[in-house]
Amino acid sequence: MQKTNTNKDSQMNDEALIAAYSDGKQSAFDIIYQRHSAPLYRFILRQCNQNISLSEEIFQDTWMNIIKNSKQFQAKSSFSTYLYQVTRHKIIDHARKKISHREDEHSNDSDALESAKMEQPDEKTQLAICIELLQQCIQKLPDEQKEAFILKQETEHTLDELARITQTTLETFKSRLRYAMKKLREWLPGECL
DSSP, rough: EEEEEEEEHTTHHHHHHHHHHHTHHHHHHHHHHHHHHEEEEEHHHHHHHTOHHHHHHHHHOOOOOOOHTTTGGTTTTTTHHHHHHHHHHHHHHHHHHHHHHHHOOOOHHHHHHHHHHHHHOOHHHHHHHHHHHHHHHHHHHHHHHHHHHHHHOOOOHHHHHHHHHHSHHHHHHHHHHHHHHHHHHHHGGGGOO
């Protein structure tokens, strides 16, 4: 009998599942977690410059916040939008704590980027180099543009939803995304485009 309930639960939308979880149904949270954990973790990892320990910390903090505040969730927007808003705030909070201790890494990044551009790799390693260059270039983007680019690449949200996640207007979000794409095209060598 419980298996039938779990099958029914897996067909519920996220908003119904979070409501069921807040009413005490643990299996509802398990389904939400399965649906969103992998793309959410990838988003955090990319926002945190591939720092695994920091990403895991923010990932856990986000889910703890969701668990702790599940009863307060208001379905003004989708659960997924809410989840990414919480995550975004966790990342911003961490960045604010680190801002006074951050060193200027851009000069080292640009040196590595220039030397990688000058090398002439064989075809076998070209893709790996392009991926590495793309990751370096993404990290050089201004925070708002980096966030817009990563959200667009890592999630399946519409532009309207992404604007709500970042608490901006649709036009502002589109502008940030457009500038990010323009800079990436300028920075990446032609063979990586």
